[in-house]
Amino acid sequence: MPATKKQSYARYTIAAVSVLGSMIQLERKSRTMTAQELAGRLGITRGTLQRLEQGDPKVELGLAFEACTVLGIRLFDDDLAGMTFRNEDLQKRLTLLPKYARPRKQTAVDNDF
Numbered sequence: 001m002p003a004t005k006k007q008s009y010a011r012y013t014i015a016a017v018s019v020l021g022s023m024i025q026l027e028r029k030s031r032t033m034t035a036q037e038l039a040g041r042l043g044i045t046r047g048t049l050q051r052l053e054q055g056d057p058k059v060e061l062g063l064a065f066e067a068c069t070v071l072g073i074r075l076f077d078d079d080l081a082g083m084t085f086r087n088e089d090l091q092k093r094l095t096l097l098p099k100y101a102r103p104r105k106q107t108a109v110d111n112d113f
Helices: 011-030 035-042 046-053 061-071 080-095
Strands: none
Touching: 011 046, 011 061, 035 046, 035 061, 046 061
């Protein structure tokens, strides 16, 4: 069986996921909440929560956002109404763009002087 290619992430991505995990862990501990308690509220195993807090980029994005919501960590400046408004605005702007992205046609460059 051929080996599968391992996903590699940019250093910025790794750093950002690590920061998010640390924010979650710090807020959980400041609320004196055990890992088991938070994992139970999220409906995940303690091991998955530990992976999230350690900055594993393969943990689901929705799970990370849910942990932030449960702990009261605001990732955006907007409240729920603001997020809804921003999303509606983005959806309107997206409808103005083409439905599919197509590669640009490259024209031959005449370098003959």
